Amino acid sequence: MNALPEVSSHAMARSRWRGGEIAFWVLVLACAFLFPSRYLIMTDILRLALFALSLDLILGYAGIVSLGHAAFFGVGAYCAGLLALHGIITEPVIALVAAGLVAMVLGFLTSFLVIRGVDLTRLMVTLGIALLLEALGERFSNITGGTDGLQGIEMAPILGLFAFDMFGKTGFFYSLIVLFLLFLLARRVVNSPFGLSLRAIKNNPLRASAIGVPVNRRLIAIYTLAAFYAGIAGALFTQTTALASLDVFAFEKSADLMLVLVLGGTGYLYGGLIGAVVFKMLQEFFSTITPQYWLFWIGLVLVVIVLVGRDRMHRWALWLPNLVIRKIAGRKAVVAVPESDAP
Amino acid sequence: MTTLFTILFDGVAYGMLLFVLACGLAVTLGLMNFVNLAHGAFAMTGGYVCAVLVNNSGWPFFAALPLAFVVSAVIGVALERTLYRHLYTRSHLDQVLFTIGLTFMSVAAVDYIMGSSRIFIKLPAALEGQFDFFGVGIGRYRLMIIVICGLLTVGLQLILAKTRFGSRLRAAVDDPRAASGLGINVPQVFAFTFAFGCGLAGLGGALSAEILGLDPYFPLKFMIYFLIVVTVGGSSSITGPFLASLLLGIGDVAGKYYVPKMGPFVIYTIMIVILIWRPNGLFGRTAAR
C-alpha cells in the first residue's frame, strides 16, 4: 500500500516539464525562422525524429529490439500515397491518421510474432516482416508502382487552407506540429503507470509478471502504439515529398533508424530527436565534402563514438557548460548520464 | 525430373557457399556472443584479394584462394586485438553501432581503392561450364564449391568435437571464468577463433565472386543473408547453421525457379515460420546438446 503513492509521485515528478525541455522546443521553433532556406533537410530531420521516437517507445521503454521498423513506416507511406493518388481521402490530416491506423493494425497483428523469442529472434522476425512487405510491394507492382514507386501524387492543402509549397515551408511546420503533438502523447504515455509497468518489464520480465503486470498484453499495446507512430512518420514522408517508393521498406531504413536511436541514446524520448539531428547533420556535412566517400567518415564517427564511449563524450561535451554553470551560477554542475540510466 | 536435380544441386551449392560465408558469424555471434555485422567486410576483403592476385598478378586461382583466407584472417586478428576485444563486454547495441561503422568504412575504402564497378575473377578453363551427369546438368564451378565447402564443414566439425582446441573453445564459451581458472588462455582462444571465422569469410568471399558478384557494397547486401543463416540455424553447434544454409540455398533457388514472381517470399516466409516455431533456431541452445 505504501508503494503506490510513492510510485505515482515519482511518475508525476518525472512528467513535470523542465526548463531544458521547453528550451529545446523553443530552439526547434527558432530554427524554423533562422534557416528559412533549409526547410527541406529540417523536415527530413523531423520525420526521422518521429520515426526514431517510435522505435524508442519499444526499444527504450519496453526493450523490444527491431530491425524491421521500416515495415510500418512503409505501410504508412504507401497508405498516404494511395489515398491521395486515388483521391479516396484528399485531406492530408485525415489521411495521415488513417495511414497511422492502418500501420497500427499491422503492428497489432505482427506483435504476436514479435513478443515471442529472444533479442536476436526478434531482430530477425521484424526484419523478415519488413522484407516480406518489400517483396509484396514489388510483387504487386500494379498497385505500388514497384521499384519505380508511386508517381504523380498530388497533395491537397492541409485542412483545405495550407498548400504544400516548393520551399517546403508548409511541410516543415506541418511535420513540426505533428511531431510535437505525438511527442506530448508519448511523454504522457511513458510517464503513466502503463509506461512505468513497461520499464518494469524491460528490467525484468519475470519479476514484472510476478507482481501482476500482464507482460504480453503490455508489450502488444506498446508495439501497436509504436507502429502507429511509425505509420504516421511514413505518411508524413509521402505527404511532404509526394513520393513513395519501395525504399521505404528497405533494410537500410531500419538499420539507419537503429543507428540514429543508439547514437542519441534510448529511453528518454529525446534520444531519437537528438540522434536524428546529429545523424542527418553528419551525413549532410560529409556528403557535401565528399559525395563519393562520405560513408567512410560516417563509419569512422560511429566507430569512434563507441570506442570513446558515449558517457565520456557526454562529459566532454558538457565540460564547458558545466564550467560556466559552476563559475556563474555557483551551483552544482549537471551530470553526464541520461536520466534513465541514473539510479 | 532431371531439372529438379539440377535445381537441387544449384541450391546445395548456393547453400554451401552461404555456410562458408556465414559460419564465422555463427561462431562470433553464437559462441562469443558478439554481434559482428562487419563480417561481410572480411568476406569482401578475401574476394578482392583473390581478384587482385588472379587478375592483376597472374596467380593461379587455386593458389589465390588460400591467400584470401590468410589475408582476411590476419586482418581479422589485427582488428580483434586492437579494437574488437574492448567491445566484448559492451551492450549489443554498441556492438551494432561499432561494427556497422566498420562496415561503412570498409565499403567506402574499397570503393576508393578498387572502384565501384563489379569485378570478376578470371577462372581456369577447367572450372567453366557444365557437364551432364545422367541428364542432370552439373556446373563445374558449383561442384568445386560443394567439394571445398563440404570438406571444410567436416573439418570444422572434427576440430570442434575431437581436438583439444575444440574442447578448449567450448569450455571458454560455456564459462569463461572457469575455463581461465583451468589454465585456458581464453582471450587467445577467442582471438584464434575470430581469426579463423574471418578467414573462412574471406575464402567464401573469393568463392562467391563468380556467383554473387563482387562489388564494394557486398557486406551490406549480404548482411541479411548471413543473419538469416545464423538465427535460423541457431548457434549451439555448426550443424544448425549448416542445415539452415542448405535450406536457405535450396529454398531460394527452387523458389525462384518454380515461382519466379514469388521468389523472395519463399526465404523470408521460411525464416519467419521457423523462428516462430523455434525461437532459438533449429538447433538452439535449449533444443540441442
Place this chain on the structure above:
Amino acid sequence: MSIRRQLLLAAGAVAGVLAVIPAKAQDAVKIGLILPMTGGQASTGKQIDNAVKLYMQQKGDTVAGRKIEVILKDDGAVPDNTKRLAQELIVNDKVSFIAGFGVTPAALAAAPLATQAKVPEIVMAAGTSIITERSPYIVRTSFTLAQSSTIIGDWAAKNGIKKVATLTSDYAPGNDALNFFKQNFTAGGGEIVEEVKVPLQNPDFAPFLQRMKDAKPDAVFVFVPAGQGGNFMKQYAERGLDKAGIKVIGPGDVMDDDLLNGMGDAALGTVTAHLYSAAHPSAMNKDFVAAYKKAYNQRPGFMAVGGYDGIHLIYEALKKTGGKTDGDGLIEAMKGMKWESPRGPISIDPETRDIVQNIYIRKVEKVDGELYNVEFATFEAVKDSGKTKK
C-alpha cells in the same frame, strides 16, 4: 537534470551547421549534378561524373564569358533524396541546370521542380520513355530503351530468330525494354516462349537461367541495369546456354563496355543494339576513349557518353544564349541542336526534347586481346518510338 544541457548543445550544433550556407558567387553558372555516387548504382554515377570532369578539363570551365561551376551531390539513387537535393540546389544554390539522374524514379522525382522553377533538367542516364513528357524543361542526352529494343526486335525477327525467352529486370526501364521488343519482334513473326521478370536487386541468376534453358528458345532477350550484365553473362556461360546454342540478344546495357572485358569469352558473339560502343570507329571516339582511359584507367561505357554529351549540351546552349540562364531561353536553344558525339551524330528532337541518335547493331568480338562490341549495322537517326505510339 542532465538532458537539458545536452539538448541545448545539440540544438546549438544544429544552428552552427545550418548556418554554414555556401556563399554565392554572382557570375558563375552553376550546374547541380545529382548522381548516385554510393549504393548499387554507384558505377553509373562515377562514370558520368568522370565524363563531366573530363569534358571540362578539355574545353575549359568558361563559356560565353561565364565560369561554370558544377556542384556534385549524391542521391544514392533514392528518389526522395534526389528531390530534396534538387530543391535545395535550385532554392539555395541558385543553380541554372540540374543534371545527372541515374535512375528513372530519380529523374521523375525532380521533374515537377524543373517545371516549377523553370530550370532545365538534363537527364544523363535514366532511360524510360515517359521521362521527357513529365516536364517541358527536361532534355535527355542518354537514350531511351525503346530506341534500342525496337531495333533489336526487328533485327532478331529478320535474322532467323524465331523463339525468344525474355529475362528483364522488374522496373520501368526493364518493362519498357520488354514491351518494345515484344511489340516489334512479334510483329515481325517471332514468338515469345518464356517471360521472366527478375527483381532488381538480385544476387543469383541461376534459377532464372535454368528456366530460360528449359524453354529451349533460339535466343534470350536480356535487359538488366548497367552493372549486372557481368553476372548474367558469367552464369549464362556456366549454365551452358552458350553450348545449347541459345544466343543472347538485347539492348546494349547488358554488354556495358565498363564490364565487358571481365565477362570472359562466353560473351563472344552476343548481338546487342545500342547507342555506343567504345569501339565505335570514329576519330572523335578514339580520342575520347584514349583520354578517358588515361584519366581514369578504365574504358568509358555508355553512361560516360551520356554525361559527356550532357555537359556538351549545356555548354552549347550557354554559347547560344550568350551566357543568359533563363530556363525557357536555354530550352529553346537546346531544341534541335545537332552535334557530333563520341557515339556518332546526335541531335535533340525539337518536339519531345529527347535524343535522336544512331542505333548500332554490334557483336562482341576480340580486338587486340580485349572484348569489344563491334558495330556491324547502323540504323540512323532513331527517334524514341515510345512517344510516337500514342
